[in-house]
Amino acid sequence: MEKTFNLARREDGIAILTMDVPGETMNTLRAEFGPEINQVLAEIKADSSIKGLVLISGKKDSFVAGADISMLDACKTAADAKQLSQQGHVVFNELESLKIPVIAAINGACLGGGLELALACHQRVCSLNSKTMMGVPEVQLGLLPGGGGTQRLPRLVGITTALDMMLTGKQLRPKQALKMGLVDDVVPESILLETAVEMALKGKRAPKKVKKSLVTRLLEGTPPGRNIIFDQAGKQVEKKTHGNYPAPAKIIDCVRQGMAKGLTKGLEVEANHFADLVVSKESEALRSIFFGTTEMKKETGAGDVEPRKVHKAMVLGGGLMGGGIASVTTTKAKIPARVKDISEQGLSNALSYAYKLLDKGVKRRHMTPAVRDNLMSLMTTTTEYKGIKDADIVVEAVFEDLKLKHQMVKDVERECGENTIFASNTSSLPISQIAEAASRPENVIGLHYFSPVEKMPLVEVIAHEKTSAETIATTVAFARKQGKTPIVVQDGAGFYVNRILALYMNEAAQLLLEGQSVEHLDKALVKFGFPVGPMTLLDEVGIDVGAKISPILESELGERFKAPAAFDKLLADDRKGRKNGKGFYLYGSKAKQRFKKKAKLVDESVYAVLGLTPTSTDSNNDSQDVAQRCVVQMLNEAVRCLEEGIIASPRDGDIGAIFGIGFPPFLGGPFHYIDSMGAAELVAVLETYQAKFGDRFTPCDRLKEMAENGLSFFE
Numbered sequence: 001m002e003k004t005f006n007l008a009r010r011e012d013g014i015a016i017l018t019m020d021v022p023g024e025t026m027n028t029l030r031a032e033f034g035p036e037i038n039q040v041l042a043e044i045k046a047d048s049s050i051k052g053l054v055l056i057s058g059k060k061d062s063f064v065a066g067a068d069i070s071m072l073d074a075c076k077t078a079a080d081a082k083q084l085s086q087q088g089h090v091v092f093n094e095l096e097s098l099k100i101p102v103i104a105a106i107n108g109a110c111l112g113g114g115l116e117l118a119l120a121c122h123q124r125v126c127s128l129n130s131k132t133m134m135g136v137p138e139v140q141l142g143l144l145p146g147g148g149g150t151q152r153l154p155r156l157v158g159i160t161t162a163l164d165m166m167l168t169g170k171q172l173r174p175k176q177a178l179k180m181g182l183v184d185d186v187v188p189e190s191i192l193l194e195t196a197v198e199m200a201l202k203g204k205r206a207p208k209k210v211k212k213s214l215v216t217r218l219l220e221g222t223p224p225g226r227n228i229i230f231d232q233a234g235k236q237v238e239k240k241t242h243g244n245y246p247a248p249a250k251i252i253d254c255v256r257q258g259m260a261k262g263l264t265k266g267l268e269v270e271a272n273h274f275a276d277l278v279v280s281k282e283s284e285a286l287r288s289i290f291f292g293t294t295e296m297k298k299e300t301g302a303g304d305v306e307p308r309k310v311h312k313a314m315v316l317g318g319g320l321m322g323g324g325i326a327s328v329t330t331t332k333a334k335i336p337a338r339v340k341d342i343s344e345q346g347l348s349n350a351l352s353y354a355y356k357l358l359d360k361g362v363k364r365r366h367m368t369p370a371v372r373d374n375l376m377s378l379m380t381t382t383t384e385y386k387g388i389k390d391a392d393i394v395v396e397a398v399f400e401d402l403k404l405k406h407q408m409v410k411d412v413e414r415e416c417g418e419n420t421i422f423a424s425n426t427s428s429l430p431i432s433q434i435a436e437a438a439s440r441p442e443n444v445i446g447l448h449y450f451s452p453v454e455k456m457p458l459v460e461v462i463a464h465e466k467t468s469a470e471t472i473a474t475t476v477a478f479a480r481k482q483g484k485t486p487i488v489v490q491d492g493a494g495f496y497v498n499r500i501l502a503l504y505m506n507e508a509a510q511l512l513l514e515g516q517s518v519e520h521l522d523k524a525l526v527k528f529g530f531p532v533g534p535m536t537l538l539d540e541v542g543i544d545v546g547a548k549i550s551p552i553l554e555s556e557l558g559e560r561f562k563a564p565a566a567f568d569k570l571l572a573d574d575r576k577g578r579k580n581g582k583g584f585y586l587y588g589s590k591a592k593q594r595f596k597k598k599a600k601l602v603d604e605s606v607y608a609v610l611g612l613t614p615t616s617t618d619s620n621n622d623s624q625d626v627a628q629r630c631v632v633q634m635l636n637e638a639v640r641c642l643e644e645g646i647i648a649s650p651r652d653g654d655i656g657a658i659f660g661i662g663f664p665p666f667l668g669g670p671f672h673y674i675d676s677m678g679a680a681e682l683v684a685v686l687e688t689y690q691a692k693f694g695d696r697f698t699p700c701d702r703l704k705e706m707a708e709n710g711l712s713f714f715e
């Protein structure tokens with residue numbers, strides 16, 4: 001049987017332990033490796049000719065990507081999970097207690113349990129490879145570092161830095177890791193092994209100490225100071241998570257107890273908390289997102305059809321969306337993009353959009369000015385159809401005007417090649433209607449981005465009836481290169497994301513008209529787990545934009561999409577939201593002058609415009625009811641989308657809602673959430689609301705059928 005750990009002895013007395021899980025693209029840590037690693041460690045201990053040990057990965061671009069998440073998923077009880085954590089502790093303690101120097105040579109992803117393995121080594125060196133990233137992302141899976149990370153990390157890099165890493169799950173690049181004292185050296189990949197060997201030959205040394213500010217030293221160095229750090233971290237966590245995520249508080253507790261009572265006690269606390277988290281419903285939901293997105297990375301969107309290579313792209317329109325799309329095309333996908341706009345102003349907007357983003361990277365020292373300039377040179381501009389004959393894909397991001405889009409389809413067919421894809425970033429027009437103007441409709445597809453483009457991870461790829469499989473596969477691959485998670489959806493008004501969002505927003509507007517205050521509505525949905533509340537979202541997206549989509553959805557999908565009268569009144573008062581400084585909240589100098597503070601304040605005059613006086617209270621029950629009314633609308637519509645084939649699977653529906661709208665990740669997405677509450681429960685809630693508020697709450701057939709038969713979406 002092929003081994004995972006291979007020990008090779010060098011003449012200079014340094015042994016190289018290469019980890020290479022047979023048949024896997026990446027190394028992960030599994031319980032089944034226990035006997036093998038124990039045997040190797042025993043062999044090293046028994047061999048006095050070994051003067052030092054270098055631990056390295058046999059995989060080309062990764063060190064160790066953490067504990068095997070499927071193994072954690074298979075834990076039936078907290079006791080199973082605790083055993084896994086304790087097994088890791090024993091092995092890592094053994095490694096740490098070796099008398100000879102042990103050096104981790106890190107190239108590629110070194111995450112979670114992988115970093116914990118490296119932390120148990122005496123020193124660490126990493127490569128400068130762009131794939132080399134170090135971090136403890138367990139919190140994003142609803143977990144905590146359960147292989148000693150909550151104990152060794154603060155002891156190495158300090159409590160503040162360790163908490164920051166563990167509570168955010170952020171990943172560090174090589175130079176950042178060096179600066180923080182996580183690694184002792186950073187070298188080109190070609191000399192990684194030799195550098196590690198040299199370090200081992202020098203004997204056991206304490207890791208490099210990094211300089212800390214006086215305040216940090218005072219805070220971290222005394223029990224009262226540490227208490228301040230932990231209390232502060234606890235407050236920040238509560239503010240951010242609203243009690244919806246159990247892992248962060250447990251991380252803080254592990255560090256608090258470990259720093260006060262010592263490593264052994266700390267490890268015990270870590271194993272207990274880790275075990276509870278592994279079997280928590282929040283972690284189960286978050287893990288399902290990891291499995292879903294990993295699975296999606298392999299899909300072409302069109303079966304086994306191969307995507308064509310995209311060498312050059314064109315973007316029509318240099319506005320906010322066009323600028324963003326051109327920017328991710330050049331900076332992320334590294335594909336040359338030519339931006340066309342009718343005005344020079346539009347073109348310079350697009351250029352400055354990309355430049356500002358890249359320059360941020362330079363200021364943060366993530367890239368050199370030369371790299372920024374090189375990437376900028378990939379973006380060119382034109383006011384005419386020039387230099388685009390060889391574009392493989394054209395993404396249009398112009399106004400939502402069907403006539404204009406028809407003109408563009410014709411222009412592109414005339415000016416570009418036979419296979420050039422015409423991708424429309426429309427958010428509401430059916431793609432089949434746009435394709436009506438095409439003589440090659442098989443090249444026409446929807447590619448719906450969310451704003452701000454560089455930040456929002458989702459894109460909807462919308463195929464109409466005649467879109468070819470090759471066009472779908474090529475567009476999916478193109479979006480993925482831009483760093484996006486694409487879901488392929490069927491053509492139809494609002495596609496998936498805007499459709500489920502519209503009903504949720506309409507319900508929030510309805511609640512507003514019933515007397516709920518703007519703050520109360522926003523607070524209720526943020527407490528539920530959304531990143532921002534519906535009123536803030538409307539201000540950000542634009543009240544005019546929201547108002548424009550509703551009638552389209554109503555005419556295509558029916559009465560339930562009828563927008564409450566609030567929109568008309570707001571628009572009559574020229575309230576468009578943040579973009580014109582007039583919406584539900586105060587913006588700009590008005591806000592500053594009146595209150596001299598940063599917090600967002602409601603523009604109270606909005607109530608007079610709507611002709612109402614808010615009556616809502618801040619009681620918890622009320623807030624739950626408010627959130628429930630908006631959310632069940634979204635859930636019901638998501639199931640309808642599945643029923644109608646708009647989305648291909650509950651998995652796509654979950655990923656689409658989380659990545660496109662910010663549906664609370666700890667609930668795993670709408671479908672996961674319905675499973676956890678039970679379809680029967682959701683139908684009962686919907687029917688209660690239906691009796692009280694009308695037919696817009698009618699549960700869809702699929703839900704009723706599932707409720708009757710006790711079915712769920714996932715196993």
Ligand SMILES: C[C@H](O)CC(=O)SCCNC(=O)CCNC(=O)[C@H](O)C(C)(C)COP(=O)(O)OP(=O)(O)OC[C@H]1O[C@@H](n2cnc3c(N)ncnc32)[C@H](O)[C@@H]1OP(=O)(O)O
Pocket residue numbers: 025026028065066067068069070088109111112113114116137138141143144145146147149294297
């Ligand atoms: C006790 C400990 O504290 C607990 C833990 O360690 S929990 C785990 C913590 N680690 C993580 O969260 C990292 C998860 N992995 C990732 O984020 C990404 O895979 C990555 C950044 C490492 C690489 O991304 P990318 O290059 O796009 O490759 P990606 O397609 O995701 O992964 C390649 C393969 O590795 C697998 N993989 C990566 N990390 C894995 C993990 N921790 N567990 C199981 N499988 C994993 C993927 O499932 C995929 O398998 P496949 O080829 O059979 O489909």
